[in-house]
Amino acid sequence: MGPLTGEDGIVRCPWAGGPGVMRDYHDTEWGNRVHGESAYLERLTLEAFQSGLSWSTILNKRPAFREVFHDFDAEAIAAFGPDDVERLMAEPRIVRNRMKIEAAVTNARATVALREDGGLEDFVLSFAPERSPEEPATQSAESVALSKGLKKRGFAFVGPTTMYALMEAIGVFDPHLVGCFRRGTR
Known part of the structure; x- marks a missing residue:
């Protein structure tokens, strides 16, 4: 269409x-x-939470996500423990999915670790396609490669379709x- x-x-x-x-x-x-680690971590986190849901649901809940995830400060989220996961599971203003919440914590920790190699923003941008697609798609060779690269770096809930949506959202193309x-x- x-x-x-x-x-x-x-x-x-x-x-x-x-x-x-x-x-x-x-x-x-x-x-x-977008620019900066927290902007990239926010979009990566929200794309993971959106999986299986409508994007409008996530947009409507975004202020609460920003609040409970400390404006997507990687170090603050990386410090979350089991009690924080339980607190978030009881938070009605966000999507309460244990796997997605735990992935957000895992990804924050992986984001902190990735700083040694240039950081999340540089890593994601290194997978940018040479040109923008002209037709709608759900994944690309670049999103598959980004997914594999992030998984090797310890990230979770970063499948090729989710990474394609991330690349769209943040203007990689x-x-x-x-x-x-x-x-x-x-």
């Missing part, structure tokens, strides 16, 4: 059709480059469809 024209006359990627949180995310954030008003604006 190609881009669609909204009731406001603007052509967008089809998932950003009507007014609301998804359109706002599409128009102002999705596909824009331009994810907007040809014809979308955002295409080429990153």
Whole structure:
């Protein structure tokens, strides 16, 4: 499916059709480059939590995720223990999935360890494709390689489809469809 024209006359990627949180995310954030360890860890964590759920669910819960995960400060999350996991399992404002919460802690620890080799941002960007895709996809050779690379570094819940979504979200390449008003604006 190609881009669609909204009731406001603007052509967008089809998932950003009507007014609301998804359109706002599409128009102002999705596909824009982010910088810094906490920005990368936040997006990686939220993409993992989104797995099997709608992205609008995650966007609506993002303020609570930021609060309970200390604005995605890797060292703070890396220090979480079993009591913190139980506290988060009882937190109704976030997605309460033990495997995903434990993966967030594991990934924070792996992020801290990755600092010795340039850090999470540089590592993810090293897998950037040479050009942006023109057609929608759910994974790529680069997302498969990123997934394998992160797993070797101790990360969890970083499958190729989740890593493709991460690469789209943080502007590793331009994810907007040809014809979308955002295409080429990153």
